[in-house]
Amino acid sequence: MTSSYDVIVVGGGHAGCEAAYAAATMGSQVLLITMNMQTIAQMSCNPAMGGVAKGQIVREIDALGGMSGIISDKTMIQFRMLNRSKGPAMWSPRCQSDRHAFAWEWRKTLENNNNVSFWQDSVNELLVKDNAVYGVKTMMGIVFHAKSVVLTNGTFLNGRMFIGEKTFGGGRTGEAAASGLTEQLVELGFESGRMKTGTPPRIDGRSLNYEAMEEQLGDTKPGKFSYSDTPALIEQKSCWITYTNQAVHDELKTGFEKSPMFTGRIKGLGPRYCPSVEDKINRFADKDRHQIFVEPEGKDTVEIYVNGFSTSLPEDVQLRALQKITGFERAKMFRPGYAVEYDYFPPTQLKHTLETHLIANLFFAGQINGTTGYEEAACQGLIAGINAHHTVCEKDPFTIKRSEGYIGVLIDDLITKGTEEPYRMFTSRAEYRTLLRQDNADIRLTEKGYKIGLASQQRYDALVEKQQKIAELTDAIQSKRVKPEGINDWLTTQNSSPLRETATLRTLVKRPEITAENVSELLAITLPDTTKFNEEVVEQTVIEIKYEDYLLREKQNADKLDRWENLSIGTEFDYDKLKALSFEGRDKLKRTRPSTIGQASRISGVSPSDISILLVYMGR
Structure with missing residues (x-):
């Protein structure tokens, strides 16, 4: 057993997996230490990736050369592009994932990287000398040395779980908490705090009446996250929507006196934008119903995730309340929902590289920094892994500006503003969101990933080809002149004013009524050779032309502020x-x-x- 490595990553969640993969792919010898080898990349909460702003993060991870996008594409069972009715800056990819397949694909990916080694154990001590970390000591008393260490402990640091009046140690159902690290870090001068998160009960899908619910289908032409050649999604599974009602709320209230949140036994703050169901009906007492999303846990299982019903009430109250939801009248519960409270470290104690100020070569990533969400954790892991490798190789720090990516916004928010509640990414947090769209993450970031040795030559070559195609199509649209007799009939069908004289195709593309859905028809009529351009090239070219004035203004504002950066x-x-x-x-x-x-x-x-x-x- 090797006892010395370049990088040690503590924790095998989303942050830990990206950190280990990045550092190893760039050339470091990496040891991934996790408490349970069977739960690497476990989707502890909902089985989904992406969503509003989160989908942009997954595409940015992929553009840099990370793996979350590829693994999501390989294991998705439904895909939807959210906010299609809004502007392109708001378009956000989201997929429903197969929970078990997602975790298994991540494990295979790491196992296939010869620079990654594994050890199943719990780390309870850092080895520190002269304000620099040089290794770790595990619960079994084994010492591993390293030139840098990345902590991605998730919800396990002194984790405490709550179901009604029952409380027990643990960071996730069926898994023990981790102790020792918080106490040592506080002794070293770090400030710590407590946060809380929760999860809903899991239900036997065979006991549900789907006919009483609203079916939620995936996109007719499902997209994907990765810019690489991942497989297309062929067969999709449906999700479903139903609602709570007053009877549900009344039943939930019977358990309030035993709620760990209302009785004060939970001290940590939970995510404001993803509250428990008891918190929702308490805070929004004027609302007579709340939306419930019924989501399959995988392709070959009957287990259902009840999105919108996160709770830590007693399990009998949970079941009685569930059975009053439309379609859940005969619901059987696999396991109850619960809350978990855990230690975190205010992220103002970090540099933009995610290295700590107090201890050199020590990096924090994920929920240890006060964030919530797989995507937020994964992107932090990626940046921490890159910089842990750069520390080993004595290379310059790697950072992303706010004007370059949502990842840059997230990290900058954390270390400059801190957070007193679990931080979640939203498009509103990014002042340059028109520039930071999901369609152009590769153009923004792939060259950066390629230069540091993370994004492959194949990815970079694909980017160069895409940019050439965009330039070619842009020139064709700008130079093409369209006569009234060739286009007016079609314009009429689109409720667009007919041409009175010959005009450039560019002026038609910029019309607001020419949408993402019908612009392909316009190009097919006016530029018959557009078949050589794929949908991604067409979409991005049209966006750049249609919104060029806004994009230019935002780019100028970003450049002005970059002077201070x-x-x-x-x-x-x-x-x-x-x-x-x-x-x-x-x-x-x-x-x-x-x-x-x-x-x-x-x-x-x-x-x-x-x-x-x-x-x-x-x-x-």
């Missing part, structure tokens, strides 16, 4: 020597240690006058 402060800057700084501003700057003026300007408590003082000092 390039003004380096240095993480060792002595703020105490600037007496004119406000007391609060100085304190926040010393705690967060921003590396640029741009990052400093986004820290809560740092005022515009504080930034002006910094700029004056720097001769700006």
Whole structure:
């Protein structure tokens, strides 16, 4: 058994898998330590990937060379592009996943990487010397040495589970909690806190009456996440929608006196945008019903995930309330929902690389940083894994700007603003969301992934070919002139004004009534050779033309603000020597240690006058 590695990754969840894969693919010898080899990449909550803003993150992971998109494509059982009725900046891919297949594909992927080794155990101590980590010690007393360590502990650090008045240690159903690390990190000077998350009960699908529910089909032409040549989804499974009602709410209220959330036994804050069902009916007492999504757990199982019914009430109350939902009258429960409370470390203690300020070569990724969601965890794991490898090789830090990706927005939000509740990504968090669309993640990020050795030559070559095709189609649309007699009949069918004189095809593409759905017809009529361009090229070309004025304006704004992003402060800057700084501003700057003026300007408590003082000092 080898005792020395380049990178040790602690935890085999979504963050840990991406961290291990990235560092190993780039050349590091990686040891992945997980408490249970059978639950690598386990989908602990809903069996789905993507969604609003989250789908953009998965595409960005894929563009950089990570694996979440490929594995999602291989194991999806339904695909939907959300928000198609809105602008392209809001389009968000989402898939329903086969829970077991997803985890198995991740394990195979890691096992097929010869630079990844595995060890089943729990890490309860870091080896630290001169404020730098050099290895770990496991519960079995085994010592492993490494040049860098990535902690992706999920909900397991001193995890405590709650079902009604019952409480027991654990980070996930059937799995023990991890202890020791929090206490050591606090001794080393880290600040810690508690957060809470939860999951709904799982139901026997054979006991449900689907005819009483609303069927939710996948897209007629299902898309995918990865820009690589992953298999197309052929056979899709349906999801279903139903609703709670007053009888359900009344039944749930009978268990409130035993609710760990209402009795105060849970201290940690839960995700505001994904509340438990008891919290929903308590906070939104004026609403007589709430939506319930009925989601299959896989292709070959009857197990059902009841999305929207997360709860920690007693199991008998859960079942009685479920059976009052339309379609659930004869529901059988496989296992009850529960809440889990766990330790996290406020992410203001990190650099943009996700390395800690206090301990060199130590990286945090995922729920340990106060986030929620597979996608948020996976992208942090990817960045931490890249930078753990770069630390080993003494290469420059790898970061993504807010103007370059949702991943950059997420990490910047975490380390400059912190979070007191589980952080979830939304499109509204990104000020440049028109630039950060799901369709152009490869153009934004694949070259960056290729340069660091993560994205393959094949991926880079595909990007170059795509850019050439976009340029070719753009030129064709801009130069093509369309006569009224050749297009007016079609324009009339689209409720679009007929042409009075010859016009460029570009002016027609920019018309608001020419949508993503009918633009292909327009191009087929006016440019018969468009068959050589695939749907992705056509879609992105049309978006760039249709929204070019907005995109240009947003790009100019991003460039202006990037000037501050390039003004380096240095993480060792002595703020105490600037007496004119406000007391609060100085304190926040010393705690967060921003590396640029741009990052400093986004820290809560740092005022515009504080930034002006910094700029004056720097001769700006």
